[in-house]
Amino acid sequence: WGAGRTLRAEVLRKLLLRPAVDGEVGALRVTGARIAGALNLQYAAVEHPIRLMACHFENVPVLYGARVRQVNLSNSFLPGLSAATVRVDGVLRLTDCRIPGQIRLGGARLSGAFFLERARLGREGVQEEVLHLNHSVIDDDVWGPDVVAHGEIRLNGASVTGRVNLDGAGVRNPGGRALDAENLTVGSDVIATRARFEGEVSFRGATIPGLLVFTEARLSDPDGCALRATSAAIGEVWLREARVDGPVNALRGRFGLLHVTPSALGGEVWLDGLTYGSLTPRLPAKARIAMLERDAEGYVPHAYEQLAAAYRQAGDDRAARNVQLAKQRRYRSTRPWYARMWGYLQDVTVGYGFRPMWAAAWLAGLLTVGTAVFGLHHPEPLKAGEHPPFNALFYTLDLLLPIIDFGQEKAFKTAGGQQWLAYSLIITGWVLATTIAAGVTRTLSRQ
Structure with a gap:
């Protein structure tokens, strides 16, 4: 940089x-x-449009409150950029720039796009805000593929008419926030395919009508919250082949589609109030239920109901019933011991009403035992000469079914071991009837 290449x-x-x-x-x-x-x-x-390319700035350029047509600082070195509330009638381009300091664009208004692809922001080992776009308005795209930032990128309350592209980006702010996009409003998509984030990524309260894509991305914040999307409204969330090392907080989020496998989430989850229209990829209910059991708040009824609704929406009623059964079992674990006893009984007999064939199996088994025992040794009639012919099958049904009366139980009396068997069949019949009624009532009220 000799005198011939220096400009004041x-x-x-x-x-x-x-x-x-x-x-x-x-x-x-x-x-x-x-x-x-x-x-x-x-x-x-x-x-006048400003085009200062491949230049080296000794001091931080100041555009605070300025109004400019277009700014292109591509391939330049800047100690920082102070441009809060700037108005740019065209594009602002920081492509391939090296900026170790802070870029301040809070409250800026850009009629065109903001380009910072392949830019290098911040300094290694220094944890600070490197890009501040809070409450800015960009009437086109934020275009930052392969940007590398050592520090926090902030888009809090920003409005982007087009899309935010962070494809292949690398943002490191361990122990803090890597990307703060709270209350961000985007016209289409946020793309972060193959991106790497060390630190919290927050989309709390964001509005993204299109896609939020973290395909093949890595998000890491084991001691904080790796991904936060509380109260966010997002068209589709894609975590295909992604890895999230740390807690995920999606409380009260509203997603049209959620693509995630349980193995992609490596920490606790917060799912209360989360709603989604579709859940992909299609997996057995057992795999999804395991993720619900990792909820940091413990038993969250809404999470089970939402998962069951997603399976019903996909036409998989069997998986939906499995989820409902898992919900009842998880709820049982929160109850006192005496309430759990009744729960275990409902579970074993009819699967809380979601396994009606279990009741039929119990009934068939007891009916077989009773028919065999009473068929070998007929009970004595109560009144000789005034009783119908004895039928072991219908006698056992009389004992098992509390309401139906075939006239057998009233005509014959048991004694000894048969009497205890009769008592057992009567009690079991009432238990089966009660649990079936409870299960049917629960099923009908759910529907």
């Missing part, structure tokens, strides 16, 4: 502040220069 920032400022001549607006184009001093355009109205 003051000279550039004077050139940029010159008014247009006869309506003709010229652009300032400089490539490969060292900018000495501070380029201060605070509150300035610059009519």
Whole structure:
């Protein structure tokens, strides 16, 4: 950077502040220069497009409150950028820039896109905010594929008409937030395919009508919250072949589609209030239920109901019943011991009403035993000569079924071991009837 390649920032400022001549607006184009001093355009109205490419800035350029047509600083080195509340009538381009300090664009308004692909932001080992876009309005895309940031990227309350593209990005802020996109509003998608985030990624309260894509991405914050999407409204969330090392908080989130495998989530989950229309890929209920059991809040009824609804929506009623059964078993574990006893009885007999064939199996087994025992040794009649012919099958049914009366039980009496068997069949019949009624009632009320 000899004297022949050095420009004073003051000279550039004077050139940029010159008014247009006869309506003709010229652009300032400089490539490969060292900018000495501070380029201060605070509150300035610059009519000329700015193109300072592959330049080295000694000081932080200041565009605070300025209004400019277009800014292209591609391939340049900047100690930082102070441009809060700036108004750019075109695009702001920081492609391939190296910026070890902070980029302040809070409250900025860009009519075009914001480009920072392959930019290198922040310094290793320094944990601070490297990109501040809070409450900014961008009428196009935020385009940052392969950006590398050592520090926090903030999009809190920002509005992006197009999409946010962080494909292949690497953001490191261990112990803090890597990406703060709380209350972000996006017109289409947020793409972070193959991205790497060390630190919390937060989309709390965000509105993304299209896709939130973390395909093949890695999110890591074991001691904090790796992914937060509380109260977010998102069209589709894709975690295909992704890995999230740390807790996931999706309380009260609203997703149209959720694509995630339980193995992708390596920590606790918060799922109360989360709703989703479809759940992919299609997996057995057992695999999904295991994820619900990792909920940090313990037994969360809504999570089971939502999962069952997703299976019913997909036409898999059997999986939905398995989820409902798992819900009852998990609820049973929270009850006192005496309540758990009744729960175990309902579970063993009829699977809380979700396994009606179990009741039929119990009935068939008891009916077989009773028929065999009473068929070998007929009970004595109560009144000789005033009784119907004895039928071991219908006598056993009389004992088992509390309501139906075949006239056998009233005509014959048992004694000894047969009497105890009769008592057992009567009690078992009432238990089966009660548990079946409870299960049917639960099923009907759910539907």
